Amino acid sequence: MLKDRPKSSGFLIALVILPLVSILIGGFLITNRFVGELRRQTRVALAYECSAAASFITEKLQSRFAFLNIFANDQEVLQELTTVRSGQLPRLNQLIDSYLKYGDVSVFYVMNSMGTVVATSNRDAADSFLGRNYSFRQYFLQGMEGRTSLSFNVGVTSGKRGFYLAQPIRSADDIIGVAVIKLNVDDLEQELLNSHTNALMVDQGGIVILSSIPKWLGHLVKPMPTAELEMLKSTRQYGNFPLQALNLRWDSGAGTVRAPDLTYLYQETSLAPNDWKIVTLADSRPLLQFRLLSHGVVLLFAVLAGGFVLWFFQNRWAMARIMASEQRTRAAMSQVKAEKALQDKLLQTAGAAILTVDAQRHILTVNDEFCGLTGYAREEVVGKSCLELLGDSDCILDSTVTINAVTDPKAIRVHKHGSRIRTRQGEELQILKNASPIVNEHGRVVGAIESFVDVTELVRARLQAEAANRAKSEFVANMSHEIRTPMNGIIGMAELLRETQLNSEQQEYLGMIRTSAGHLLQLINDILDFSKIEAGRIEIDEIPFDLRNTVESTIKTIAVKAHEKGLELLCRLQPAVPSAVIGDPARLRQVITNLLGNAIKFTAAGEILLSAEVESENEAENQISLHFSVADTGIGIPAAKQASIFDPFVQADGSITRRYGGTGLGLHISRRLLQMMGGSLWVESEPGQGSTFHFTLNLHLDPARTPKPTLPTDFDPNGVRVLVVDDNETNRLIIREILAPQGFQLTLVADGEAALQAMATAHGEGRPVQLLLLDQYMPNLSGFDVAQAVSARNEWADARIILLTSAGQKGDMQRCKALGIAAYLHKPINQSELLESIAATLRWPRGLAPSVITRHTVEEAKRRLRILLAEDHPVNQKLAKRLLEKRGHTVLIADNGAEAVAILKTQVADLVLMDVQMPELDGFEATAIIRREHLGGPHLPIIAMTAHAMKGDRERCLEAGMDGYVSKPIKVEELFMTIEQVLHRATG
Numbered sequence: 001m002l003k004d005r006p007k008s009s010g011f012l013i014a015l016v017i018l019p020l021v022s023i024l025i026g027g028f029l030i031t032n033r034f035v036g037e038l039r040r041q042t043r044v045a046l047a048y049e050c051s052a053a054a055s056f057i058t059e060k061l062q063s064r065f066a067f068l069n070i071f072a073n074d075q076e077v078l079q080e081l082t083t084v085r086s087g088q089l090p091r092l093n094q095l096i097d098s099y100l101k102y103g104d105v106s107v108f109y110v111m112n113s114m115g116t117v118v119a120t121s122n123r124d125a126a127d128s129f130l131g132r133n134y135s136f137r138q139y140f141l142q143g144m145e146g147r148t149s150l151s152f153n154v155g156v157t158s159g160k161r162g163f164y165l166a167q168p169i170r171s172a173d174d175i176i177g178v179a180v181i182k183l184n185v186d187d188l189e190q191e192l193l194n195s196h197t198n199a200l201m202v203d204q205g206g207i208v209i210l211s212s213i214p215k216w217l218g219h220l221v222k223p224m225p226t227a228e229l230e231m232l233k234s235t236r237q238y239g240n241f242p243l244q245a246l247n248l249r250w251d252s253g254a255g256t257v258r259a260p261d262l263t264y265l266y267q268e269t270s271l272a273p274n275d276w277k278i279v280t281l282a283d284s285r286p287l288l289q290f291r292l293l294s295h296g297v298v299l300l301f302a303v304l305a306g307g308f309v310l311w312f313f314q315n316r317w318a319m320a321r322i323m324a325s326e327q328r329t330r331a332a333m334s335q336v337k338a339e340k341a342l343q344d345k346l347l348q349t350a351g352a353a354i355l356t357v358d359a360q361r362h363i364l365t366v367n368d369e370f371c372g373l374t375g376y377a378r379e380e381v382v383g384k385s386c387l388e389l390l391g392d393s394d395c396i397l398d399s400t401v402t403i404n405a406v407t408d409p410k411a412i413r414v415h416k417h418g419s420r421i422r423t424r425q426g427e428e429l430q431i432l433k434n435a436s437p438i439v440n441e442h443g444r445v446v447g448a449i450e451s452f453v454d455v456t457e458l459v460r461a462r463l464q465a466e467a468a469n470r471a472k473s474e475f476v477a478n479m480s481h482e483i484r485t486p487m488n489g490i491i492g493m494a495e496l497l498r499e500t501q502l503n504s505e506q507q508e509y510l511g512m513i514r515t516s517a518g519h520l521l522q523l524i525n526d527i528l529d530f531s532k533i534e535a536g537r538i539e540i541d542e543i544p545f546d547l548r549n550t551v552e553s554t555i556k557t558i559a560v561k562a563h564e565k566g567l568e569l570l571c572r573l574q575p576a577v578p579s580a581v582i583g584d585p586a587r588l589r590q591v592i593t594n595l596l597g598n599a600i601k602f603t604a605a606g607e608i609l610l611s612a613e614v615e616s617e618n619e620a621e622n623q624i625s626l627h628f629s630v631a632d633t634g635i636g637i638p639a640a641k642q643a644s645i646f647d648p649f650v651q652a653d654g655s656i657t658r659r660y661g662g663t664g665l666g667l668h669i670s671r672r673l674l675q676m677m678g679g680s681l682w683v684e685s686e687p688g689q690g691s692t693f694h695f696t697l698n699l700h701l702d703p704a705r706t707p708k709p710t711l712p713t714d715f716d717p718n719g720v721r722v723l724v725v726d727d728n729e730t731n732r733l734i735i736r737e738i739l740a741p742q743g744f745q746l747t748l749v750a751d752g753e754a755a756l757q758a759m760a761t762a763h764g765e766g767r768p769v770q771l772l773l774l775d776q777y778m779p780n781l782s783g784f785d786v787a788q789a790v791s792a793r794n795e796w797a798d799a800r801i802i803l804l805t806s807a808g809q810k811g812d813m814q815r816c817k818a819l820g821i822a823a824y825l826h827k828p829i830n831q832s833e834l835l836e837s838i839a840a841t842l843r844w845p846r847g848l849a850p851s852v853i854t855r856h857t858v859e860e861a862k863r864r865l866r867i868l869l870a871e872d873h874p875v876n877q878k879l880a881k882r883l884l885e886k887r888g889h890t891v892l893i894a895d896n897g898a899e900a901v902a903i904l905k906t907q908v909a910d911l912v913l914m915d916v917q918m919p920e921l922d923g924f925e926a927t928a929i930i931r932r933e934h935l936g937g938p939h940l941p942i943i944a945m946t947a948h949a950m951k952g953d954r955e956r957c958l959e960a961g962m963d964g965y966v967s968k969p970i971k972v973e974e975l976f977m978t979i980e981q982v983l984h985r986a987t988g
Contacts, residue, residue, distance in 0.1 A: 042282050065150075421452075570828050626697045876915075
């Protein structure tokens with residue numbers, strides 16, 4: 001039965017759509033077929049009209065050609081035309097009149113062999129052809145060739161259209177003239193107009209010569225090439241016809257031609273002998289109108305039928321739907337009762353206190369847990385204000401959350417908040433609660449529901465944990481300070497002791513002290529960094545710094561370890577690598593130190609190369625991405641171990657820890673630091689072939705700082721001829737990349753013999769070498785050997801020599817002076833030191849420089865400072881004072897912050913090195929007084945020296961008004977690099 005069918009709206013729609021679609025498809029097919037039949041019949045009628053017109057015109061033309069042929073072969077016509085040729089006046093005009101008996105003949109005339117009309121039927125008319133010459137006409141030319149022709153022309157004399165039938169007149173084998181009939185076109189055109197359709201006659205050139213559509217007359221049915229069209233116009237055959245192409249689209253398959261205004265059905269047939277065409281046309285609009293009308297009728301019928309079906313089935317299903325609705329309503333009411341009972345049970349058994357309030361914040365319901373936590377009975381709280389009952393503004397729905405939850409329908413549905421309440425006994429509880437608005441069916445907020453749990457014990461536990469954590473952090477900071485302070489003295493004094501006169505046994509013991517102290521310091525640093533990283537308490541700074549100086553000074557600090565093992569340590573910074581950037585120089589230095597330290601540790605022989613290049617640059621965000629690599633020729637890492645070496649406390653092999661030492665934390669810390677700076681760290685390695693560690697780093701360019709000039713402004717390097725001698729190809733490449741962009745003319749060779757040959761060749765060519773850059777350690781001839789050979793040749797006396805060494809030996813400076821070597825520099829090559837040393841070397845004639853130039857003399861030449869050292873530890877005082885004085889600086893000593901303030905009130909200082917922890921007055925308090933009283937000038941540079949190494953130490957120093965930060969134990973290169981950076985910022 002129908003009432004048992006599915007009641008879905010989809011089924012009902014299908015019942016309506018299926019018959020509707022069937023009616024539409026059937027109706028459209030029938031009407032389309034009928035319209036197609038009408039179209040076919042129309043084309044049949046057009047074909048008949050076209051054929052009838054063609055037959056009529058063909059028959060008329062054939063009869064006129066027959067008449068013309070008889071006239072041309074009439075002996076009397078031949079005799080008369082011959083007489084005319086001899087100059088006598090014949091009776092040829094009378095003969096023409098006797099033949100002229102057809103009404104549609106406009107003019108009948110005869111031309112002699114020169115193209116002159118000698119007889120014509122219009123001889124008495126004002127526009128008579130008699131005596132005119134038409135030798136340029138195509139029909140005359142064809143007639144003189146012996147051909148009969150039919151052509152369309154616009155008369156030169158009359159300006160009227162006409163069909164010209166021409167017949168040659170022969171005398172024996174000679175053509176003596178041409179007989180021409182011009183038919184009246186108007187009669188033919190009228191014949192076309194009398195038909196029930198539009199018709200055209202188109203000649204072989206595609207030009208409409210007859211037309212029932214006046215605007216098409218004299219136009220082209222299809223475009224014609226320009227050159228051909230211009231030639232046609234020059235014949236004057238078509239008079240003033242426009243000869244422009246009509247905008248018609250012919251579709252021979254569909255039998256239609258589309259004009260701009262409407263579309264026609266058409267049929268065409270050809271006329272012999274000139275391939276002219278008769279085209280009949282019928283307007284297609286009636287067919288289209290009939291189709292649209294038929295489709296409208298079909299659509300109307302289908303809509304009526306669909307409406308009837310819809311009405312029928314809707315009435316049949318109405319009662320069934322009503323009965324089903326009543327059943328669903330009863331089932332829904334039962335479900336609501338069950339759900340309410342379940343909700344009430346959940347509310348009473350929930351582990352959280354729950355209550356509901358109305359829009360005025362009066363309590364409506366509470367659960368058992370609420371009563372248990374607050375001590376109130378249910379009847380004591382229902383109807384009461386939650387603000388008055390449970391506390392001041394810190395009620396269950398505090399003011400901020402309540403306003404949003406109860407009055408703002410668009411608020412976040414659930415609000416989480418920590419708060420406090422008072423129990424019936426007056427006890428204060430810490431709670432964590434959720435509040436959500438209750439919205440009625442009209443979208444209005446009518447109340448709120450809230451739940452909360454007692455977190456008083458959790459809060460107390462959290463406070464205790466935070467206090468314990470602070471105590472632990474303070475303990476670690478104090479232990480770090482207590483360990484680093486004596487470590488600073490041990491390592492610093494060991495460095496000073498190393499530069500004194502020691503025997504071999506003492507040097508061996510000192511080396512053990514330095515190595516053990518370095519391992520202990522590295523262990524302390526690794527453990528502190530690891531703990532800070534794992535606790536998420538490490539931060540990345542964003543400060544301006546000199547990237548090139550940072551990298552070069554970092555590699556200088558570790559170069560001694562490489563040279564002690566006989567390793568070549570190289571640094572190659574691509575010219576595009578910028579100097580002025582913003583980032584964290586300390587963390588970059590830490591990563592580079594770790595990777596270089598590993599490379600030195602695991603490389604027994606060969607070289608280690610640190611490279612840096614620009615990977616990408618984002619000008620819009622003023623950001624640059626750099627790609628660093630540290631390549632060594634060490635033991636390598638198996639492929640299976642390359643991923644695990646970045647895990648904490650892991651090394652490639654357990655035996656490595658026993659043989660080389662280390663905690664296995666360095667690579668893990670480096671990778672985490674680089675990830676925090678937006679970079680990554682990975683390795684490429686083969687066992688026995690060495691390893692290459694790559695890392696990327698994102699930095700911001702510092703637009704506020706202009707790069708320092710690489711050469712003194714008074715020194716011009718252009719054209720200075722330099723010979724570079726080094727057996728290491730990478731070293732030669734690095735030197736070339738430093739010097740070539742400056743304008744030096746370079747020659748690079750790999751050994752001493754080649755160097756001497758290059759010197760001789762350059763001198764012989766009249767372009768002597770002006771500067772030699774010599775590597776000290778080369779096979780066969782060392783750098784000293786080459787320098788001695790150069791010194792022995794008087795013709796090379798003007799050449800200055802700079803010696804580059806990987807490991808200085810005792811007595812090297814004396815040998816340099818003896819051989820006239822101008823400068824003695826340690827590898828790896830530092831760009832600024834090399835360029836400044838070259839400039840200083842070339843200022844003096846050979847042998848006349850005051851002393852051998854070293855990197856220390858270069859640094860000392862920059863600036864000598866008066867530095868106030870505030871340090872309470874005697875060993876650290878002596879260490880720092882000695883380090884500063886070796887660089888040519890004057891040092892003032894203060895035992896505490898109070899003495900530092902007193903000294904600055906009476907003496908002048910360029911810089912202050914301030915220990916943070918000192919008796920009487922610590923570094924922070926002393927800095928505050930210096931800044932407040934403007935001691936030492938408007939802004940005296942202050943650098944903090946602290947044994948603390950915990951999170952926030954650096955920030956505390958900078959916030960206190962200090963300009964830089966150096967952690968103990970003091971690293972010499974780091975100290976002087978920080979001094980240079982702080983002074984550079986201070987001077988702009």
